Amino acid sequence: MRKNGGLAPVRRIGRRVEALARRARRSHRVAFIALALMSLVFAMGSLAWPGYLPASLLIIPILLGGLLLRFRQLVALTVVTLAFAVYVVAVRHPVLPRTGFVLVLALVAWIVLASAKVRSRLGVPGTRGESMLMELRDTLTAQGEMPTLPPGWRVEVAIQSAGGSTFSGDFVVSTVHDHVLEVALVDVSGKGIDAGTRALLLSGAFGGLLGVVPEEEFLPSANRYLRRQDWDDDFATVVHVVVDLRTGEFDVRTAGHPPAIQFDAWSGRWQTRDADGPLLGLMESPEFKVNTGQLKLGDALFLYSDGMVETPRRDIGRGTDRLAGHAERLVAQGFLGAAAELVATAGGPGDDSAIVIIHRMAHA
Structure with a gap:
């Protein structure tokens, strides 16, 4: 007292x-x-x-x-x-x-x-300028937070900026509507603070497109928006996933981004979900292919940026196998906390790294 x-x-x-x-x-x-x-x-x-x-x-x-x-x-x-x-x-x-x-x-x-x-x-x-930067950083972080999902589903997100900066060129936007989850992982050209301002601008625009335009029109609309910015030699890569939370069926579309990988809980195998598409901002009217699949009970879908799998001495293919090997050790714990652990262990220190894990749990 x-x-x-x-x-x-x-x-x-x-x-x-x-x-x-x-x-x-x-x-x-x-x-x-x-x-x-x-x-x-x-x-x-x-x-x-x-x-x-x-x-x-x-x-x-x-x-x-x-x-x-x-x-x-x-x-x-x-x-x-x-x-x-x-x-x-x-x-x-x-x-x-x-x-x-x-x-x-x-x-x-x-x-x-x-x-x-x-x-x-x-x-x-x-110090108001520094306060504004912190508010912008918090806005970018808040926009990457995942919406509440129904029982039986869990989504984890982890982002690590190059050089320990609080700004990153990788960001995530998501929404849930009519039992459908939409997630887009975006990697803006550049890294760290240099790409942070463009990432903040695009996160607001891309987040506004999710759930508003038809699923198949998201990447074309994002490409048109990026083209209107008239940035010199700047582009973005995106992986866009749409998941039906009732059936587990999903569509994957990519724009110059590493492919998603799926863990099959029944066979214990990892499958690459390729959906080739051009980089955003470079072509006027690109076409984006779709890869469809289904998440069964216990399955998981991994979205990640190139900082997780690519280094000057390692190509994306070998990096994807390495990432799957790291994730294999986390199957026993149901991928709980896997996003943060994978970014810490597999993420490259010289590049922005981000990962999203969509897990349909075996037991709700």
């Missing part, structure tokens, strides 16, 4: 500080006035009590201004703070360093202004 009572004031202070920071981000004028007053207080304090309040405290308002203010307000705050700094070093004891302090403060101000100038191109001040 005493510990909680002692921590309560600290928590209240923390909440008040967070509230003030949020208000400062919303009201840039209030933040500018507050930081200018902080510079004044630090300047006067360093003159009155130089042994307790060093003049280097004037760096703090500039750093906070880089996080909270717009570029023009930050320039004004920098000028005000530098003026206070010059006044402080001009009137304090001549033994203390003067020129070096002003130069260091000016250098810090230049670094902060240069960083703020880059962020100002987005039209958002301070």
Whole structure:
């Protein structure tokens, strides 16, 4: 009880500080006035009590201004703070360093202004640009979440970006309508952050097409959308699967993507589901073949990107056999947690890797 009572004031202070920071981000004028007053207080304090309040405290308002203010307000705050700094070093004891302090403060101000100038191109001040990137990343992640499936079905998704980045050129969109599951695994050209922005744009567009256009029109419609973007030498590969959740029957269509593989629980064999089709964005009116099959009780269907099976020293065919070999060891556990484990063990470290596992469980 005493510990909680002692921590309560600290928590209240923390909440008040967070509230003030949020208000400062919303009201840039209030933040500018507050930081200018902080510079004044630090300047006067360093003159009155130089042994307790060093003049280097004037760096703090500039750093906070880089996080909270717009570029023009930050320039004004920098000028005000530098003026206070010059006044402080001009009137304090001549033994203390003067020129070096002003130069260091000016250098810090230049670094902060240069960083703020880059962020100002987005039209958002301070850390709002980074917050927007995090929100976009969360949006891309949320769009890859699978819908709720009826008993007897389980779908797992795992995506690993190249270089450990939180943005990936691989993404998944899905929907369920009229007892039909539609899943599309997309691999945008490029990898990591370079492909992340295009992946975010395409995930919204492709997700909107699922369940709206007829199943056989999804890839042609996605191709037309990609062609309209007029990207130079950019393309995407897709594997599109439609599964009837009542019968287990499915259709697979691919656009330049590695084929899906099916695990047959009755025979214990793995079967490649080839459905050749051209890359999206390169041809005006391509045709996409379909491969049909059925998931019986215990069967599983694997969709994966080329980062799971292809390396500079290994072609897709050998990589697919290697992936099936890794997945074979997970049959006994009913493929529970298999997506994350396969991405960690079979995914290539230098490329984006993604896998989707659709499993019709033997026992609901």
